[in-house]
Amino acid sequence: MAVAVHRTIAGRSLGGCRMWHYATADDAVADVERLASSMSSKAAAAGLGIGGGKGVVALPDTAPDPEQRRDALHDFADLVESFGGRYFTAQDVGVTLEDVVFMAGFTDYVTGHPVEDGGSGDPSPYTAHGVEIAIRASLGGRPLEGRRIVVVGLGHVGGELARRLARAGARLAVSDVDPRRRELADELGAEWVADPAEALFLDADLIAPCALGGVLDEESVPRLNAPVVAGAANNQLAHDGIGELLHDRGVLWAPDFVANAGGLIAVSDELHGFDRARVERRIAAIGDTLGEVYARTTTSTLAAAKELAAERLGTA
Ligand SMILES: NC(=O)c1ccc[n+]([C@@H]2O[C@H](COP(=O)([O-])OP(=O)(O)OC[C@H]3O[C@@H](n4cnc5c(N)ncnc54)[C@H](O)[C@@H]3O)[C@@H](O)[C@H]2O)c1
Known part of the structure; x- marks a missing residue:
């Protein structure tokens, strides 16, 4: 350990x-x-002072x-x-x-004590909420209804995210290495993609990687067929250079450490005495932070997000 x-x-x-x-x-x-x-970048971008x-x-x-x-x-x-x-x-x-x-x-x-003990409880629903906000910001704030969104990984975060997107009327395709997750796909009326390795390359409005990291690399980026990637997985890029590769291919990538900060926002709030309203405000701000990142992007959204995180750290 x-x-x-x-x-x-x-x-x-x-x-x-x-x-x-x-x-x-x-x-x-x-x-x-x-x-x-990446936790340092995440906390800095969210302005958490930790x-x-x-x-x-x-x-x-x-x-x-x-x-x-x-x-x-x-x-x-x-x-x-x-x-x-x-x-x-x-x-x-x-x-x-x-x-x-x-x-x-x-x-x-x-941190992350149970709700009945005055804590935030499981951080995953907060993360999923933040990722939904990141997805909306990355799609230009337009309604999700009718948008084709692919969620790869239907665990604690991906499952809750899929529920949220289904409620918002998105046309969902979902995938997981665990075939038992198909039940959720059926429940939500989502298309089940049996091969998760192929799910990343589907024709869609947005891909949401919600399994493990490293899925975006020299081989996968040229094969993407969606203009936007925004999901919960940590460290989605195999290395930082992939940020430029995505930018050059015209794929808008929501930096993971900005998009998936909801859970950290919730558990870190316990250090000040958990306040749900403050947490919700901070999660809502993920959309504004991403807007700022996209507005200042020149070489890659990763570089812009790191720059913004460094600036916010200066004032933390
Ligand atoms: N839980 C949180 O609050 C939180 C916060 C920030 C970031 N994240 C990140 O989000 C990701 C998901 O977290 P989680 O808590 O939902 O984990 P989880 O273990 O509950 O879910 C992961 C899911 O991905 C599936 N999976 C594994 N490999 C796969 C593959 N190659 N293709 C498709 N599916 C695959 C698993 O079967 C599982 O259903 C992780 O990268 C995690 O670090 C989670």
């Missing part, structure tokens, strides 16, 4: 704990470092039994505690709200 603190502001950094499979320990460390850095950190717990090849899993979470909580408040942890891929409650028994430096 590893914790990376990319930056502290007023002595604090924040970012969820991810439980995931890694081929090597070096891969896990590289991932936690990259994720912590630095970026992240944790990973690398899973063994065979699924751990419940007791081993609890022991690992206990160890991770002790590791968080050892940072003395410089790193706050929360939920991320592979970690549940119950896990957060469990870890809070061993360290105070946990």
Whole structure:
């Protein structure tokens, strides 16, 4: 397991704990470092006044039994505690709200507590809400009705996003490596795309990557058939140069760390005493931030978003 603190502001950094499979320990460390850095950009772009950190717990090849899993979470909580408040942890891929409650028994430096304890609860619905706002801003603020939108990854965020888009009248196509997610597609009357590798390349108004990162690279970008990409997945670009590739191809990409900030906005709010109205205001501002990013883009939306984040950090 590893914790990376990319930056502290007023002595604090924040970012969820991810439980995931890694081929090597070096891969896990590289991932936690990259994720912590993007948490810094995310917090800065959203003007949250906190630095970026992240944790990973690398899973063994065979699924751990419940007791081993609890022991690992206990160890991770002790590791968080050892940072003395410089790193706050929360939920991320592979970690549940119950896990957060469990870890809070061993360290105070946990955010995203259950709603009944005065916390934000599961951050995913907030993230999905923010991504919907990002999608609307990226489509020029026009109604979503009749727009063909492809959601790739129907997990906590992608599933809730698909529900929201269906309610708004979008023509949905959805995909997931887990065939059980087809149930949700049927429930929403969405087209089910059996091969998630192909979903990215469908003819559509917008693609929303909501699974894991790295999906946009030298091979996938030339094959895109949608003018806009805006989704929840962290680190969608294989590397920063892909930002220019997207721009040169005329694809409008909503920088992930701006679009998916809703969850961070919610869990970080606990540090000031959770206030739902303040959280909703900040999530609504994701649309304005993206508008500013698009207006100032010259070489890539990534460069523009990083520039904006750096400016906001200067005033944080
Ligand atoms: N949960 C949050 O609040 C939050 C906040 C910010 C960013 N994110 C990012 O959003 C993404 C999704 O998060 P989540 O919480 O919904 O995770 P999740 O684990 O609940 O869902 C991920 C889904 O993607 C599917 N999937 C995995 N590989 C796939 C592939 N190659 N093609 C298609 N589907 C695939 C999984 O089966 C699963 O249904 C992650 O990149 C996460 O880091 C999440």
